[in-house]
Amino acid sequence: xxxxxxxxxxxxxxxHAGHQVAIAARAAGFEGPVTVLSDERELPYQRPxxxxxxxxxxxxxEALLFRPAAFYEEQGIDLRLGVGATAIDRAAHTVACDNGxxxxxxxxxxxxxxxxxxxxxxxxxxxGVHYIRTLADIDAIMAELDRVKSVVVIGGGFIxxxxxxxxxxxxxxxxxxxxxxxxMARGVGATVSEYYATHHRAQGVDVRLxxxxxxLAGEDGHVTGVVLSGGETLxxxxxxxxxxxLPNQEIAAEAGIDCANGxxxxxxxxxxxxxxxxxxxxxxxxxxxxxxxxxxxxxxNATDQARTAxxxxxxxxxxxDSAPWFxxxxxxxxxxxxxxxxxxxxxxxxxxxxxxxxSVFYFKxxxxxxxxxxxxxxxxxxxxxxxxxxxxxxxxxxxxxGLALKELVKAAxxxx
Amino acid sequence: xxxxxxxxxxxxxETVDVRAGTSLMLGALTSGVEGIEAECGGSCMCATCHxxxxxxxxxxxxxxxxxxxxxxxxxxxxxxxNSRLSCQIEMSDALxxxxxxxxxxxx
Numbered sequence: 361x362x363x364x365x366x367x368x369x370x371x372x373x374x375x376h377a378g379h380q381v382a383i384a385a386r387a388a389g390f391e392g393p394v395t396v397l398s399d400e401r402e403l404p405y406q407r408p409x410x411x412x413x414x415x416x417x418x419x420x421x422e423a424l425l426f427r428p429a430a431f432y433e434e435q436g437i438d439l440r441l442g443v444g445a446t447a448i449d450r451a452a453h454t455v456a457c458d459n460g461x462x463x464x465x466x467x468x469x470x471x472x473x474x475x476x477x478x479x480x481x482x483x484x485x486x487x488g489v490h491y492i493r494t495l496a497d498i499d500a501i502m503a504e505l506d507r508v509k510s511v512v513v514i515g516g517g518f519i520x521x522x523x524x525x526x527x528x529x530x531x532x533x534x535x536x537x538x539x540x541x542x543x544m545a546r547g548v549g550a551t552v553s554e555y556y557a558t559h560h561r562a563q564g565v566d567v568r569l570x571x572x573x574x575x576l577a578g579e580d581g582h583v584t585g586v587v588l589s590g591g592e593t594l595x596x597x598x599x600x601x602x603x604x605x606l607p608n609q610e611i612a613a614e615a616g617i618d619c620a621n622g623x624x625x626x627x628x629x630x631x632x633x634x635x636x637x638x639x640x641x642x643x644x645x646x647x648x649x650x651x652x653x654x655x656x657x658x659x660x661n662a663t664d665q666a667r668t669a670x671x672x673x674x675x676x677x678x679x680x681d682s683a684p685w686f687x688x689x690x691x692x693x694x695x696x697x698x699x700x701x702x703x704x705x706x707x708x709x710x711x712x713x714x715x716x717x718x719s720v721f722y723f724k725x726x727x728x729x730x731x732x733x734x735x736x737x738x739x740x741x742x743x744x745x746x747x748x749x750x751x752x753x754x755x756x757x758x759x760x761x762g763l764a765l766k767e768l769v770k771a772a773x774x775x776x
Numbered sequence: 777x778x779x780x781x782x783x784x785x786x787x788x789x790e791t792v793d794v795r796a797g798t799s800l801m802l803g804a805l806t807s808g809v810e811g812i813e814a815e816c817g818g819s820c821m822c823a824t825c826h827x828x829x830x831x832x833x834x835x836x837x838x839x840x841x842x843x844x845x846x847x848x849x850x851x852x853x854x855x856x857x858n859s860r861l862s863c864q865i866e867m868s869d870a871l872x873x874x875x876x877x878x879x880x881x882x883x
Contacts, residue, residue, distance in 0.1 A: 406817040423802050431808045660822075663815045667883070687821050694843065696821070737820075737843040741850050766849070 366393055367464035369673050370455055372445040372611065373471030374398025376407065377640030377662035379426060381469045382437045384670020394437045395463060397455075399444035402495055403429055408659060410498045411522040412689050416530060417502075424495065445472075448615035450633055467673045470612055470623060470631070470638040471666070474605035474657065479514060483576030488583040489599045492519050504598060508532060512586040512596040514573055516543040518688045520602030521556065525690040527600075528565050535566035535594050537573060537586065547686065548697065549707050551720050552732050556690070559716065563691055566594070607642045607655060620644055622655035627679040629669040637672060639665035649683055649730075649747060650700035660685045683730075683747035685740075696740035699730015699747050708758040711736055719743075721758035728753040738766065745769045778872035782809045782827075785880045796869055800862035800876060801825040811878035818863040823847040824882040825862040830875035834858055837865055853879030 369385055371378045374396050382394050398404065405424040413419035432439045444458040448468065455463045476491040478484065490501050511527050513520045516538030528534045536543075542553035543560075557567050572589035576599060585593040607622045618624045618632035622644030629637045629645075640662040644655045664682050671678040685698040693716060704722035711718030719739040722729045731743035742765030746753055749772040757763055777793040780803055784790075794803030804812045804825075813824035820843050829837065837860065840848070844864045848855050862876065 408817055408819065422806060423798065426805065428806055428808050434808070659816060685821070687816070687819060689819065737846045741846050745850070 367453060367466045368392030369394045369467050369469065370463050370465040371396045371469045371471055372455065373473055373640070373642075374400065374404045374439065374441070375471065375473055375640070375662070376404075376659055377473070377666045378469070378471035379404035379439075380663055380666035381471060381639060381670045381673070382432075383435065384667045385673045386435050386437065386670075388671045388674035388676050390670070390674035392466065394435075396432075396437060396439050397443045397445050397457060397463075398439070398441050399458075400494060400496075401442045403427070403432075403439070403441070405495060407493075410495065411492050411519050412526055414495075415498055415501065415523065415526045421495075445611060448611060448617075448636070450615055450617075450636070453635065466635065468636045469629075469669050469673070470636065470642060471640050471662075472608035472611065472642045474607050474641045476601070477604040477606055479573070479601045479603060481573055481575050483578055483583065484601075486576055486578040486583040487581050488578075488597060489576065489601065491601050492523055493605070501598070501600070505530070505532075508598040510595045511535070511598045511600065512537060512594050513600045513602060514586065515602035515604070516540070516567070516569070517602055517604065518544060518547060518686075520600065521560065521690050522688060523600050523602065524560065524565055525563070528560075528563055529691065532598075533566075533595075534564075535568065535586075535596075536560065537568045537571050537588065537594070539570070539572050541570045543567070543569070544688075546702065548695070548732050549701060549704060549720055549722055551707055551709060551713060551718075552695070552734065555713055555716070555718075555734065556693075556695075559691065559693065568594075605641070605657060607644075609642055612636070612638065612642075620653060624653070625665075627668075627681065628672050628677060629665050629680060630672070637669045639669045645680075647681065648750070651703075654700065656684055658684065658686050683744050685744055694735055694737065695732065696737060697730070697732045698740060698744045699728075701730040701732070704729055706755070708755050710739065710759065710761055721753065721755075723755055723758075726755070728758065738764075742766050742769050746772060749773060778867055778869055780804075780867065780871075781873070781875040782811070783875060783877045784811055785878055794867040796867050798867050800827065800865045800867060800874075802863075803867060804862065811882070812862060813882040814863060820844055820847055820861060820864060823850045823861060824852070826851040826853060826879050826882060827860055827862045827865075827876040828856055828879065829858045829860050829865075830877070831858060833871065833874045836870060836874075840864075851879070852881050852883050 577585040623638035668680040701722035708721040719733040733740040792807040816822040
């Protein structure tokens, strides 16, 4: 079955990046047909609250939605929920869908995101073992919570720790098992990692570092414990696995579009095919804020790339060039990060680490890479703006408590 | 249910019901009122849900907290004395009838 409608914009994926591409294309004046395919059955929704407010029952389901259904209708955006794409025919400019439909496109945007990296130890398929990625994942966790006393979170990254903090706040016994020797090692520096381990422990979370998982123990098909690399078994009625994600790039790779760790795109989000773009977690790109190609898993990246792609579809060149930023809410701590700081050799600290109000500026040699702040939002915002402005912050400036970064931003903006 | 009037930059107005306890940001998004981006979803991280609060209502709002204050310095449209981030304003019966104006741009 082939649709006969005029070819326009087709977006594969209806999450943060995918739905935003459609909105941005319309905002930039694109008048052709716009179709968004989403393999989830929900209207496009916010993912960040899933591991926080939604899990804790503080944010109702309808408050997760980006926009009501009527909005998409008004915008002339044909949202097809529960429909996945199975193949791209670049020569014919068509996309095949899993419901048998074949859609023609003039421009195609791939916003397929990522999928969770599965835990691969004996017992991984037991009942009570969950991941945090989709609304359905969280609904499944919440449906079991009444019967849950002990939780083990496998993976001490952002998602796992947010889940741990939420479940601890809800009165469960919580343990976090991390293979690396520090928490969130991929995203933050050593001082922040250490502070978070201390804080989680002070809140009663059993944090195990440098610890692997041998297997999951179970009874009658349901998990009862997590067997650690040292042989110890932690009791668990519920296991949450947060050990990273993998880019959904197969549909592009199979169509012959260049991929590496993600679908390779340029600053206009264009792939190796001029009529195919890719945005968000599934896209790999280069930029002035880091060395070499990178794939970013963040709301900021998804939204900003989507705006660039939407504009490009409407014929407008709006290169993507913003400083990366991220955040993570755990207990009463607001962790805000900007820049890509992996590979740093020096930390310069402002504030009071023990009091939980501090900023860490990361340097590689004399080059400032970015900043993590804990409950110090002013330094986060200023750092973001300084990175955007291309300001070369010195270690002396970073460490000077008397120097308000905001003043540097004003100066940098005037100079630029 | 308490009502909120959102006035667009061009002067057009929409009055919608917003449940008590819901933020003015969500109230706009879920009612399909345009002019608010809210890309961080209400985490006070992006300053794209900026509104100008009608002067008559300003004193009835909870005070601006540090994080919101910092973010307000970073809005795309000019910060004014009545600038707030709508994700930080929780609707209540006391705010029934509040009027907020949307800025020219959020990004």
